[in-house]
Amino acid sequence: NAGVMQNPRHLVRRRGQEARLRCSPMKGHSHVYWYRQLPEEGLKFMVYLQKENIIDESGMPKERFSAEFPKEGPSILRIQQVVRGDSAAYFCASSPPAQNNSPLHFGNGTRLTVT
C-alpha cells in the first residue's frame, strides 16, 4: 500500500521561474493538505483540499501561490515567480474523509531551492 507520493524530491528554480510540486495521496484518501517547513522551523499549514475543492487556504500567501486537487490526477502546489524566500521543504499529507482522529500521513516532501 503506497504512501503519500510527492515529486520531485528536490527542485531547483531560478528567481522568477515557476515551481510545480505534485502530490498523490494514499489510496482511499480524499483529503489533501500542504505544509511548508522553513529551515530550522516546524511545519506550517498552507492549504486543505478535497477533490475539486479548496476547503481552507488560510495559510497560503495571498500572491503567487495556488493549489488544486483535480478529479483525476495528483494535487498540485504551484508557485509563480519564485523568490529566494520560497526556499523551503513542502510537505503534502493526506487523510481519509471524516475521521478526525486519524493521523495525517505525510509524503517525503519536496525541497525547493531558489537560486
Add this chain to the structure above:
Amino acid sequence: AQKITQTQPGMFVQEKEAVTLDCTYDTSDPSYGLFWYKQPSSGEMIFLIYQGSYDQQNATEGRYSLNFQKARKSANLVISASQLGDSAMYFCAMREDITGGGNKLTFGTGTQLKVEL
C-alpha cells in the same frame, strides 16, 4: 488560536535510557487531538503516536508513550530504551477541527534528540 510549545530545542540521552520530550498546548476547544511526529535527517515526517482529548488512558505505541496531563495542558512524549536510530527531530502537533471535516495541524518548533553510546 491554538498554540503548541516545545521548550527543549535539543536533548541528549544515553542509549537504552528513557527520555521525555516536553510539549504544552493551549486551546479553547473542548475537542482536540495531539500528535507526535519524528523527522530524521533524511527529512521525512513519520507519525509516532496520537492522543485524543477525551481519551481516558495515555496512548502507547511500542516504545513510545504519551504522558497526557489535561489539566496542565501537557502531552509529553516518552521514549523508552532509546536506540541510536531514535536520533532525530521530534515535533508535537495539535489538531484543529475545520470546516469540511478535515484535520489542520499546528506544529511546535521541535526538539532535536541525540542518542549517544
